[in-house]
Protein backbone atom coordinates (compact mmCIF):
# COMPACT_ATOMS: atom_id res chain seq x y z
CA UNK A 1 0.00 0.00 0.00
CA UNK A 2 1.33 3.43 -0.93
CA UNK A 3 1.83 6.11 1.72
CA UNK A 4 -1.11 8.40 2.43
CA UNK A 5 -0.75 11.68 0.59
CA UNK A 6 -3.12 14.49 1.47
CA UNK A 7 -0.52 17.20 1.18
CA UNK A 8 0.02 19.85 -1.43
CA UNK A 9 3.06 19.68 -3.73
CA UNK A 10 6.16 20.11 -1.59
CA UNK A 11 7.74 23.55 -1.52
CA UNK A 12 11.48 23.46 -2.08
CA UNK A 13 13.75 23.75 0.94
CA UNK A 14 14.73 27.41 1.05
CA UNK A 15 18.02 28.84 2.26
CA UNK A 16 17.71 30.81 5.55
CA UNK A 17 18.22 34.20 3.87
CA UNK A 18 15.26 33.62 1.50
CA UNK A 19 13.24 32.24 4.34
CA UNK A 20 13.60 35.37 6.41
CA UNK A 21 12.62 37.85 3.73
CA UNK A 22 11.93 36.27 0.32
CA UNK A 23 13.42 39.46 -1.13
CA UNK A 24 14.06 39.10 -4.88
CA UNK A 25 13.13 42.37 -6.54
CA UNK A 26 11.79 42.91 -10.03
CA UNK A 27 13.57 45.43 -12.17
CA UNK A 28 11.66 44.42 -15.26
CA UNK A 29 8.98 46.93 -16.26
CA UNK A 30 7.93 44.88 -19.31
CA UNK A 31 7.28 41.80 -17.19
CA UNK A 32 5.24 43.79 -14.66
CA UNK A 33 3.12 45.31 -17.46
CA UNK A 34 2.63 41.82 -18.86
CA UNK A 35 1.42 40.58 -15.44
CA UNK A 36 -1.03 43.48 -15.18
CA UNK A 37 -2.23 42.75 -18.74
CA UNK A 38 -2.74 39.02 -18.07
CA UNK A 39 -4.70 39.87 -14.91
CA UNK A 40 -6.89 42.20 -17.01
CA UNK A 41 -6.73 45.02 -14.46
CA UNK A 42 -9.18 47.87 -15.06
CA UNK A 43 -9.91 51.17 -13.36
CA UNK A 44 -12.81 49.61 -11.46
CA UNK A 45 -10.57 46.96 -9.81
CA UNK A 46 -9.23 46.79 -6.28
CA UNK A 47 -5.83 45.08 -6.42
CA UNK A 48 -3.63 43.71 -3.65
CA UNK A 49 0.17 43.63 -4.07
CA UNK A 50 1.46 41.04 -1.58
CA UNK A 51 5.09 41.69 -0.59
CA UNK A 52 5.16 45.05 -2.33
CA UNK A 53 8.84 45.79 -1.57
CA UNK A 54 9.73 49.33 -2.66
CA UNK A 55 6.80 49.41 -5.07
CA UNK A 56 8.00 48.10 -8.45
CA UNK A 57 4.58 46.51 -9.10
CA UNK A 58 2.51 48.86 -6.90
CA UNK A 59 3.42 51.99 -8.86
CA UNK A 60 2.58 50.49 -12.26
CA UNK A 61 -0.60 48.94 -10.87
CA UNK A 62 -1.66 52.35 -9.60
CA UNK A 63 -1.81 53.60 -13.20
CA UNK A 64 -4.40 50.97 -14.15
CA UNK A 65 -6.35 50.06 -11.02
CA UNK A 66 -9.05 51.86 -9.04
CA UNK A 67 -7.49 51.05 -5.65
CA UNK A 68 -4.24 49.36 -4.64
CA UNK A 69 -3.49 47.77 -1.29
CA UNK A 70 0.29 47.28 -0.95
CA UNK A 71 1.28 44.90 1.85
CA UNK A 72 4.91 44.83 3.00
CA UNK A 73 6.20 43.70 6.38
CA UNK A 74 9.78 45.01 6.13
CA UNK A 75 9.76 48.45 7.87
CA UNK A 76 12.57 49.89 5.71
CA UNK A 77 10.85 48.89 2.46
CA UNK A 78 7.43 49.95 3.73
CA UNK A 79 8.85 53.41 4.57
CA UNK A 80 10.37 53.70 1.06
CA UNK A 81 7.04 52.62 -0.40
CA UNK A 82 5.15 55.23 1.61
CA UNK A 83 7.57 57.94 0.40
CA UNK A 84 7.13 56.91 -3.23
CA UNK A 85 3.34 56.64 -3.09
CA UNK A 86 2.61 59.54 -0.70
CA UNK A 87 0.71 61.68 -3.20
CA UNK A 88 -1.38 58.85 -4.61
CA UNK A 89 -4.53 58.58 -2.54
CA UNK A 90 -5.80 55.39 -4.18
CA UNK A 91 -2.80 53.45 -2.82
CA UNK A 92 -2.88 52.18 0.77
CA UNK A 93 0.38 50.89 2.22
CA UNK A 94 -0.06 48.30 4.96
CA UNK A 95 3.09 47.56 6.96
CA UNK A 96 2.16 44.11 8.21
CA UNK A 97 2.66 40.39 7.80
CA UNK A 98 0.30 39.34 4.99
CA UNK A 99 -0.83 36.40 7.13
CA UNK A 100 -2.61 38.81 9.49
CA UNK A 101 -3.59 41.52 7.01
CA UNK A 102 -7.32 42.09 6.56
CA UNK A 103 -8.31 41.45 2.96
CA UNK A 104 -10.73 43.76 1.13
CA UNK A 105 -14.43 43.00 1.65
CA UNK A 106 -15.27 44.04 -1.92
CA UNK A 107 -14.26 41.89 -4.94
CA UNK A 108 -10.48 42.12 -5.42
CA UNK A 109 -7.58 40.83 -7.54
CA UNK A 110 -3.93 40.17 -6.69
CA UNK A 111 -0.88 41.01 -8.80
CA UNK A 112 2.29 40.22 -6.89
CA UNK A 113 5.84 38.91 -6.80
CA UNK A 114 5.30 37.00 -3.57
CA UNK A 115 7.93 35.69 -1.12
CA UNK A 116 8.33 32.07 -2.24
CA UNK A 117 8.42 30.70 1.31
CA UNK A 118 4.80 31.87 1.78
CA UNK A 119 3.39 30.47 -1.47
CA UNK A 120 1.14 27.79 0.02
CA UNK A 121 0.06 30.04 2.90
CA UNK A 122 -0.90 32.80 0.45
CA UNK A 123 -2.81 30.47 -1.89
CA UNK A 124 -4.56 28.92 1.10
CA UNK A 125 -5.76 32.36 2.22
CA UNK A 126 -6.96 33.27 -1.25
CA UNK A 127 -8.45 29.98 -2.45
CA UNK A 128 -9.71 28.14 0.63
CA UNK A 129 -12.82 30.32 0.93
CA UNK A 130 -14.21 30.65 -2.60
CA UNK A 131 -17.38 32.29 -1.28
CA UNK A 132 -15.33 35.35 -0.41
CA UNK A 133 -14.22 38.38 -2.39
CA UNK A 134 -11.06 37.15 -4.17
CA UNK A 135 -11.56 37.03 -7.96
CA UNK A 136 -8.29 36.49 -9.84
CA UNK A 137 -4.51 36.80 -9.60
CA UNK A 138 -1.22 36.81 -11.43
CA UNK A 139 1.51 35.72 -9.03
CA UNK A 140 5.21 35.11 -9.43
CA UNK A 141 5.99 31.80 -7.72
CA UNK A 142 8.84 29.27 -7.93
CA UNK A 143 8.64 27.34 -11.21
CA UNK A 144 8.53 24.00 -9.36
CA UNK A 145 5.59 25.16 -7.24
CA UNK A 146 3.74 26.39 -10.34
CA UNK A 147 4.20 22.96 -11.95
CA UNK A 148 2.81 21.29 -8.81
CA UNK A 149 -0.30 23.49 -8.64
CA UNK A 150 -1.08 22.91 -12.33
CA UNK A 151 -0.09 19.23 -12.60
CA UNK A 152 -2.26 16.92 -14.71
CA UNK A 153 -2.51 14.45 -11.79
CA UNK A 154 -4.29 15.87 -8.75
CA UNK A 155 -2.93 14.11 -5.68
CA UNK A 156 -4.26 16.23 -2.83
CA UNK A 157 -7.83 16.99 -1.76
CA UNK A 158 -6.97 20.61 -1.01
CA UNK A 159 -5.47 21.22 -4.47
CA UNK A 160 -8.49 19.52 -6.04
CA UNK A 161 -10.82 21.77 -4.01
CA UNK A 162 -8.92 24.86 -5.21
CA UNK A 163 -9.11 23.72 -8.81
CA UNK A 164 -12.83 22.92 -8.64
CA UNK A 165 -13.60 26.62 -8.12
CA UNK A 166 -10.57 28.33 -9.70
CA UNK A 167 -8.71 27.84 -12.98
CA UNK A 168 -4.97 27.72 -12.23
CA UNK A 169 -2.60 28.01 -15.20
CA UNK A 170 1.15 28.36 -15.58
CA UNK A 171 1.28 31.39 -17.90
CA UNK A 172 5.02 31.73 -18.41
CA UNK A 173 8.42 30.71 -17.03
CA UNK A 174 10.49 33.62 -15.67
CA UNK A 175 14.25 32.94 -15.56
CA UNK A 176 15.90 33.71 -12.22
CA UNK A 177 18.21 36.35 -13.74
CA UNK A 178 15.25 38.72 -14.11
CA UNK A 179 15.31 39.32 -10.33
CA UNK A 180 17.78 41.13 -8.16
CA UNK A 181 19.28 39.33 -6.32
CA UNK A 182 18.36 36.22 -8.34
CA UNK A 183 16.64 33.42 -6.40
CA UNK A 184 18.18 29.94 -6.49
CA UNK A 185 15.44 28.62 -8.81
CA UNK A 186 13.55 29.90 -11.87
CA UNK A 187 10.13 31.40 -11.33
CA UNK A 188 6.83 31.35 -13.21
CA UNK A 189 3.70 33.45 -13.62
CA UNK A 190 0.73 31.65 -12.09
CA UNK A 191 -2.61 32.86 -13.46
CA UNK A 192 -5.62 32.15 -11.23
CA UNK A 193 -9.24 32.91 -12.14
CA UNK A 194 -12.50 32.12 -10.40
CA UNK A 195 -14.44 29.67 -12.61
CA UNK A 196 -17.65 31.10 -13.99
CA UNK A 197 -19.33 27.64 -14.10
CA UNK A 198 -17.62 25.34 -11.59
CA UNK A 199 -18.33 21.59 -11.97
CA UNK A 200 -19.82 21.58 -8.45
CA UNK A 201 -21.87 24.52 -7.11
CA UNK A 202 -20.39 26.35 -4.14
CA UNK A 203 -23.23 25.36 -1.84
CA UNK A 204 -21.94 21.73 -1.98
CA UNK A 205 -18.34 22.65 -1.14
CA UNK A 206 -18.13 20.96 2.30
CA UNK A 207 -19.71 17.77 0.98
CA UNK A 208 -17.42 17.78 -2.06
CA UNK A 209 -14.32 18.19 0.11
CA UNK A 210 -15.40 15.18 2.18
CA UNK A 211 -15.61 13.15 -1.04
CA UNK A 212 -12.22 14.47 -2.25
CA UNK A 213 -10.51 13.67 1.06
CA UNK A 214 -11.95 10.17 1.01
CA UNK A 215 -11.23 9.53 -2.69
CA UNK A 216 -7.66 10.84 -2.57
CA UNK A 217 -6.61 9.27 0.75
CA UNK A 218 -4.31 7.05 -1.34
CA UNK A 219 -3.96 8.95 -4.64
CA UNK A 220 -2.42 6.02 -6.54
CA UNK A 221 -5.25 3.57 -5.76
CA UNK A 222 -7.22 2.33 -8.77
CA UNK A 223 -10.53 4.20 -9.07
CA UNK A 224 -12.63 1.13 -8.27
CA UNK A 225 -10.66 0.49 -5.06
CA UNK A 226 -10.65 4.12 -3.99
CA UNK A 227 -14.42 4.54 -4.38
CA UNK A 228 -15.72 1.09 -3.47
CA UNK A 229 -16.78 2.25 0.02
CA UNK A 230 -19.23 4.69 -1.59
CA UNK A 231 -20.51 3.13 -4.82
CA UNK A 232 -21.89 -0.40 -5.24
CA UNK A 233 -20.31 -2.44 -8.11
CA UNK A 234 -23.18 -1.69 -10.56
CA UNK A 235 -23.10 2.03 -9.63
CA UNK A 236 -19.34 2.02 -10.12
CA UNK A 237 -19.69 0.48 -13.56
CA UNK A 238 -22.12 3.19 -14.60
CA UNK A 239 -19.94 5.89 -13.06
CA UNK A 240 -16.82 4.74 -14.94
CA UNK A 241 -18.76 4.89 -18.18
CA UNK A 242 -19.95 8.42 -17.37
CA UNK A 243 -16.47 9.73 -16.49
CA UNK A 244 -14.81 7.86 -19.39
CA UNK A 245 -12.15 6.18 -17.22
CA UNK A 246 -10.95 2.62 -16.65
CA UNK A 247 -11.53 0.96 -13.30
CA UNK A 248 -7.77 0.44 -12.85
CA UNK A 249 -6.74 4.02 -13.60
CA UNK A 250 -5.23 5.68 -10.53
CA UNK A 251 -7.75 8.01 -8.93
CA UNK A 252 -5.27 10.91 -9.09
CA UNK A 253 -5.79 10.89 -12.88
CA UNK A 254 -9.37 12.20 -12.63
CA UNK A 255 -9.65 15.84 -13.66
CA UNK A 256 -11.95 18.49 -12.20
CA UNK A 257 -14.77 17.78 -14.68
CA UNK A 258 -14.61 14.03 -13.93
CA UNK A 259 -14.67 14.71 -10.18
CA UNK A 260 -17.78 16.81 -10.79
CA UNK A 261 -19.43 13.75 -12.38
CA UNK A 262 -18.35 11.52 -9.48
CA UNK A 263 -19.90 14.00 -7.04
CA UNK A 264 -23.20 14.45 -8.86
CA UNK A 265 -23.52 10.67 -9.38
CA UNK A 266 -23.04 10.19 -5.64
CA UNK A 267 -25.76 12.74 -4.83
CA UNK A 268 -28.17 11.24 -7.34
CA UNK A 269 -27.66 7.50 -6.83
CA UNK A 270 -25.92 6.72 -3.55
CA UNK A 271 -27.79 6.41 -0.26
CA UNK A 272 -26.90 9.20 2.12
CA UNK A 273 -25.40 6.94 4.80
CA UNK A 274 -22.67 5.94 2.28
CA UNK A 275 -21.55 9.53 1.57
CA UNK A 276 -18.16 10.21 3.18
CA UNK A 277 -18.07 12.51 6.20
CA UNK A 278 -15.40 15.19 6.52
CA UNK A 279 -12.31 14.03 8.42
CA UNK A 280 -11.68 15.80 11.74
Ligand SMILES: C[S@@+](CC[C@H](N)C(=O)[O-])C[C@H]1O[C@@H](n2cnc3c(N)ncnc32)[C@H](O)[C@@H]1O
Pocket residue numbers: 020021022023024025026027050051052053054055056057071072073074077096097098099112113114115116118
Ligand atom coordinates in the same frame (compact mmCIF):
# COMPACT_ATOMS: atom_id res chain seq x y z
C1 LIG B 1 9.99 38.72 -3.96
S1 LIG B 1 10.00 40.23 -3.06
C2 LIG B 1 9.02 41.26 -4.12
C3 LIG B 1 9.23 42.73 -3.90
C4 LIG B 1 8.54 43.63 -4.97
N1 LIG B 1 7.14 43.33 -5.09
C5 LIG B 1 9.19 43.43 -6.30
O1 LIG B 1 8.63 42.72 -7.15
O2 LIG B 1 10.27 43.97 -6.51
C6 LIG B 1 8.89 39.78 -1.74
C7 LIG B 1 8.60 40.87 -0.73
O3 LIG B 1 7.75 40.33 0.28
C8 LIG B 1 8.11 40.86 1.54
N2 LIG B 1 7.62 39.92 2.54
C9 LIG B 1 8.22 38.79 3.02
N3 LIG B 1 7.45 38.18 3.92
C10 LIG B 1 6.31 38.93 4.02
C11 LIG B 1 5.14 38.82 4.81
N4 LIG B 1 5.00 37.81 5.67
N5 LIG B 1 4.18 39.75 4.68
C12 LIG B 1 4.32 40.80 3.81
N6 LIG B 1 5.43 40.96 3.05
C13 LIG B 1 6.41 40.04 3.15
C14 LIG B 1 9.61 40.98 1.46
O4 LIG B 1 10.11 41.93 2.40
C15 LIG B 1 9.80 41.43 0.00
O5 LIG B 1 9.81 42.82 -0.11
